[in-house]
Amino acid sequence: xxxxxxxxxxxxxxxxxxxxxxxxxxxxxxxxxxxxxxxxxxxxxxxxxxxxxxxxxxxxxxxxxxxxxxxxxxxxxxxxxxxxxxxxxxxxxxxxxxxxxxxxxxxxxxxxxxxxxxxx
Amino acid sequence: xxxxxxxxxxxxxxxxxxxxxxxxxxxxxxxxxxxxxxxxxxxxxxxxxxxxxxxxxxxxxxxxxxxxxxxxxxxxxxxxxxxxxxxxxxxxxxxxxxxxxxxxxxx
Numbered sequence: 001x002x003x004x005x006x007x008x009x010x011x012x013x014x015x016x017x018x019x020x021x022x023x024x025x026x027x028x029x030x031x032x033x034x035x036x037x038x039x040x041x042x043x044x045x046x047x048x049x050x051x052x053x054x055x056x057x058x059x060x061x062x063x064x065x066x067x068x069x070x071x072x073x074x075x076x077x078x079x080x081x082x083x084x085x086x087x088x089x090x091x092x093x094x095x096x097x098x099x100x101x102x103x104x105x106x107x108x109x110x111x112x113x114x115x116x117x118x119x120x
Numbered sequence: 121x122x123x124x125x126x127x128x129x130x131x132x133x134x135x136x137x138x139x140x141x142x143x144x145x146x147x148x149x150x151x152x153x154x155x156x157x158x159x160x161x162x163x164x165x166x167x168x169x170x171x172x173x174x175x176x177x178x179x180x181x182x183x184x185x186x187x188x189x190x191x192x193x194x195x196x197x198x199x200x201x202x203x204x205x206x207x208x209x210x211x212x213x214x215x216x217x218x219x220x221x222x223x224x225x226x227x
Contacts, residue, residue: 037216039163047155047163047206049216060214096162105210106153106168113162 002027004097004111012091012118018084022097022111029078030055035100037107038071038082040093048093052100053080087118122146124207124219131225138194140222142207148187150209157221158203166205167192194224202226 008020022036029036038050051061053071061069070083084091094115098107124144132138142152154167165174167183170190180195194201207219 046204046221047157047218049218052214052216062215098163104153104165104168104172104174105151106165106208107155107163108165108168108174110162110164 002099002109004099004109006095006097006111006114008095008114008116010114010116012087012116013120014088014118015086018082018087018091018116018118020082020095020097020114020116021079022081023077023079024099025078029073029080030075033102035102036073036080037098037100039096039098039107040091041096041113042090042093045093050082050084050095089118092116092118122209122211122217124209124217126205126207126219126222128220129223129225131227132194132197133227134199135196138197138201138224138226140192140194140205140207140224142190142192142219143188144209144217144219145188146211147185147190147209150211150213152183152185152190153208154181154183154192155206155208156201156203157206163206197224197226199226 005023012018037052053059068085073080094113096113097111099109101108151169155163157163166181170185171183182193204221206221
């Protein structure tokens with residue numbers, strides 16, 4: 001059974017770049033049935049979409065974050081990554097990766113989430 | 121992009137029916153999904169393509185979409201259903217849009 005696991009630094013300084021990785025186990029990231037997404041939830045706020053990527057590298061980004069976000073896929077390692085540049089305290093959040101099942105048009109599998117705090 | 125509007129909170133007594141609405145101008149152009157999110161846990165997909173339930177989701181969860189408003193209905197609400205619920209739609213077929221979330225309280 002496929003599982004997703006986020007990993008990241010936990011603490012990032014303001015103005016630096018946040019890097020997160022989502023490891024996919026129990027299945028192939030290269031399946032044409034799946035897209036892969038990143039989301040976040042700031043403390044006390046709702047869910048926010050960051051972006052979606054296909055294993056070919058095709059990406060879709062939230063308009064509000066597009067200028068600071070880069071996503072990539074590493075098919076040999078079966079993982080995909082997120083880089084968010086020039087972070088501020090407003091980027092403090094729990095970050096989730098998730099799987100989009102194309103036949104569902106919905107994100108049917110989520111990682112457990114990783115908390116990232118932006119602070120000096 | 122467009123906005124999805126949800127009530128901030130809904131309360132229901134155990135065993136009763138809870139209804140959570142999601143409104144937006146473009147709902148007719150997009151499939152709608154609903155996610156259940158409990159504190160400290162990952163979101164769980166409970167409804168996709170407006171009214172379909174993933175495997176393992178109880179039958180008491182149901183969804184509908186009239187094009188202007190969507191509703192998540194939970195019949196026979198249980199204490200375990202207490203959570204935040206988010207509706208999610210698609211903008212231009214590729215961009216994900218969430219509603220602001222509704223806190224369901226089972227009193």
